[in-house]
Structures are given as structure tokens and as C-alpha cells.
Amino acid sequence: MDNSINIAAEEKNQPLQHDEHRDDEASKMGMWLFLFTELLLFGGLFLVYTIYRFMNAEAFEHAGMELNTNLGTVNTIVLITSSYTAALSIVAVRHKQYIKAKYLLWVTIFFAMFFMVVKYFEWSAKISHGLFPGMEEFLNLPPGEGLFFFLYFFMTGLHALHIIIGSVFIGFVIYYIDKGTIKHDDYVVLENAGLYWHIVDVIWIFLFPLFYLIA
Amino acid sequence: MDNHSHNDHSAFKINTLVWGSLYALTIISVWVTHFDLTTFAVAVALGVASVKAVLVAAYFMHLKFESKILSIMVIVTLLVFTTFIILTLIDYSNR
Numbered sequence: 001m002d003n004s005i006n007i008a009a010e011e012k013n014q015p016l017q018h019d020e021h022r023d024d025e026a027s028k029m030g031m032w033l034f035l036f037t038e039l040l041l042f043g044g045l046f047l048v049y050t051i052y053r054f055m056n057a058e059a060f061e062h063a064g065m066e067l068n069t070n071l072g073t074v075n076t077i078v079l080i081t082s083s084y085t086a087a088l089s090i091v092a093v094r095h096k097q098y099i100k101a102k103y104l105l106w107v108t109i110f111f112a113m114f115f116m117v118v119k120y121f122e123w124s125a126k127i128s129h130g131l132f133p134g135m136e137e138f139l140n141l142p143p144g145e146g147l148f149f150f151l152y153f154f155m156t157g158l159h160a161l162h163i164i165i166g167s168v169f170i171g172f173v174i175y176y177i178d179k180g181t182i183k184h185d186d187y188v189v190l191e192n193a194g195l196y197w198h199i200v201d202v203i204w205i206f207l208f209p210l211f212y213l214i215a
Numbered sequence: 216m217d218n219h220s221h222n223d224h225s226a227f228k229i230n231t232l233v234w235g236s237l238y239a240l241t242i243i244s245v246w247v248t249h250f251d252l253t254t255f256a257v258a259v260a261l262g263v264a265s266v267k268a269v270l271v272a273a274y275f276m277h278l279k280f281e282s283k284i285l286s287i288m289v290i291v292t293l294l295v296f297t298t299f300i301i302l303t304l305i306d307y308s309n310r
Contacts, residue, residue, distance in 0.1 A: 025282065032285055036292045043296050050300070051307055069245065076241050084234040087275040091226045191277075198276045205267045208241075209260035213248050 024188040031192040035199045038162075042203050045155050049210060052147050059144025064214060066131070067152070068122060072212035075118050076204065082111035083201040086170070086194045096184045098177055105174050108197065112167040119160055123153075152211055159207060162200045169193045233274040240267050 053060045085104045092101035123132075126149070130137030133150050141149070173193045176182040182190050244263040252259060273279040278286050 028281070029285065029288070032288060036288075039292065040296065043299070047300055047303055051303065054307065069248070073241065073245050077238060080234065080237045080241065083271060083275050084230060084237075087230045087233075088227065091230070195276055198271050201275075202268045202271050205264050205271070206261075209244060209264050213244060213260045214257055 022186070022188075024191075027188045028191060028195070031195050035195060038199055038203075042155070042158075042206075045151070045158075046206065046210070049151050049155070052144075052151070056144025056147060059142055060148050061214070063141075063145040063148035064211065066126070066129075067212050068125075069212050071118055071122050072208055075115050076208045078111050078115050078118070079201050079204050082108045082115075083198050085111070086197045090187065090190060090194060093177065093182065093187045093190055094184055098183075101190075102174050102177055105170050105177075109167050109170055112163050112170075115163060116160065119156065123156075126153075155207060156211070159200070159203055162203070166193075166197045166200050169196055229274060233270050236270055237267055240270075 085107045089101040089104035089108070092098075092104060126132065127135070131141075131149050132138060133146075133153060138146060138149060170193050173182065173190050176189060240263050244260055247259055248256070272289065278289065
């Protein structure tokens with residue numbers, strides 16, 4: 001009697017234990033849907049930039065020369081490399097190399113901070129020249145150049161906000177790997193954090209030529 | 216997820232190759248600005264950026280290894296976005 005109850009209980013428990021409701025595919029699809037909204041958010045801004053550039057071609061080119069191409073290039077390479085280490089961390093987690101994965105994600109965050117420091121110096125230089133929207137120099141600019149700097153601060157600022165959010169997201173992922181919630185057969189959170197980080201990289205890949213190269 | 220496991224050995228190699236390509240393309244896109252390409256400058260800059268974006272999406276974002284539905288979703292979104300751009304530009308050029 002006891003035995004049969006145990007077996008019955010086991011049969012009841014067994015499927016319950018294995019019935020972990022998880023759908024990584026759907027989870028990633030949800031993340032992609034969110035990324036589409038990000039794409040359209042920046043896409044709208046790119047469209048604004050394109051039209052105003054057509055309308056103020058010379059002013060945009062003149063204002064674009066104010067930007068430091070070297071700093072922009074350094075930041076592009078920094079972001080590409082941070083994307084690379086984020087991609088490698090997924091491979092590491094799949095191989096149960098958790099310490100290596102966490103190390104790679106810390107490197108990603110380090111590069112994100114490096115990006116922000118470069119951005120800080122870039123913005124400081126522009127602000128000390130009074131080019132931030134509303135400042136004296138800005139108000140005296142020809143209208144087209146004013147538009148350029150307005151879009152420059154708004155678009156790179158919005159992008160920098162995404163860098164900060166992405167770093168916090170990756171910080172959480174490191175904590176989850178530490179806790180063992182993210183492991184070799186359950187790492188969709190890491191994948192989604194990676195997806196977010198890569199889309200931030202892709203947006204910069206387009207911001208860089210539009211602001212720094214076409215001048 | 217299952218189709219990941221058999222190509223794990225080459226995963227490091229592929230990622231490194233993609234990183235190298237992105238690095239090279241960045242340098243190239245800066246280098247070509249030293250030549251006077253005039254009207255082509257914008258096309259070259261955006262062309263190189265597009266190639267870089269495709270590399271990131273296909274390899275770093277795993278689109279190449281995921282189920283087809285995700286790639287289809289991305290393509291449809293990009294088509295919608297391109298339609299918006301084209302319609303806006305037509306509208307602007309006919310004012």
C-alpha cells in the first residue's frame with residue numbers, strides 16, 4: 001500500500017518537476033520585437049537628420065567639421081570590441097566556463113565606460129565652446145548649423161542613455177551567472193542582454209558615419 | 216539552441232573573424248574620407264555601415280543560426296522602415 005502510494009506520488013511529481021515552462025525561442029522573439037521599436041525610434045531620428053541635411057547641406061558639412069573624427073573612430077572600435085566580448089561570453093557559458101564568461105562581460109562593461117568617458121570629453125569640448133542647445137554660441141549659429149548640433153546632442157545623448165541601460169542589464173546578467181540562475185543549458189537572459197548590446201552597437205555603426213565622416 | 220552545439224568549436228573563430236572584419240571596415244570607411252568622393256561619399260559611408268550592421272546581426276546576434284522566422288521578421292521591419300523613408304523623401308522632393 002505504502003509502495004503504491006509512493007509510486008503514485010512519484011508519477012505525480014515526476015511530470016511536475018520536468019514541466020518547467022520555458023520557451024527560449026519566444027523569449028528571444030519578444031526581445032526582437034522590442035528591438036524593432038528601438039530601430040524605429042532611431043530610424044525616425046535618422047529620417048529627420050536626412051531631410052534637414054538635404055535642406056541645409058552646406059551648413060551640415062561645415063558644422064560636421066567641428067566633430068573630432070579620431071575620437072569617433074576610437075569609440076567605434078571600442079563598441080565593436082565590446083560587442084565581440086559579449087558574443088564570446090555566450091560561447092563561454094555554453095561551455096560551462098562561467099568565470100571566463102563573467103570576465104568577458106566585465107570587459108564589455110569596461111569598454112562601455114571607456115566609451116562614455118570619451119563621450120564626456122567630446123561633449124565637454126563642445127559645451128565649453130557654447131554649442132549645447134540654448135547656449136550663447138549655439139543661438140548665434142546659422143539655423144542649419146544649429147540644427148546639426150541639436151541633432152548631434154540629441155541622437156548621441158539618446159544613444160549614450162542606451163549604453164548606460166545596456167551596461168546595467170549586463171551587470172544583472174553577471175549577478176545571475178554568479179547566482180547560478182544563468183547556466184550552460186539556460187542562458188536566454190544572457191542572449192537577450194547580448195541582443196540589446198548589439199543593437200546599441202548597430203545604432204552607433206550608423207551614427208558614426210552620419211556625424212563624423214560625412215563632412 | 217540545439218544547432219549551436221555542433222559548431223561551438225568554430226564559434227570562437229567565427230566571432231573573431233567578424234570582429235576583425237568590423238575593425239577593418241571601420242578603418243576603411245575613415246580612410247576613404249581622405250579622397251574627394253563628392254557625391255559618392257554618403258553612399259560609400261552608408262554602404263560600409265550597412266555591411267557592418269549585417270555582420271553584427273547575422274553573427275553576433277545569431278540571426279544566421281536562429282529559426283528563419285526571426286530573419287523574416289527583421290526583413291519585414293526593415294522593408295516597412297524603408298517604405299517610410301522612401302515615401303517621406305518622395306513627399307519632400309515634390310513640395
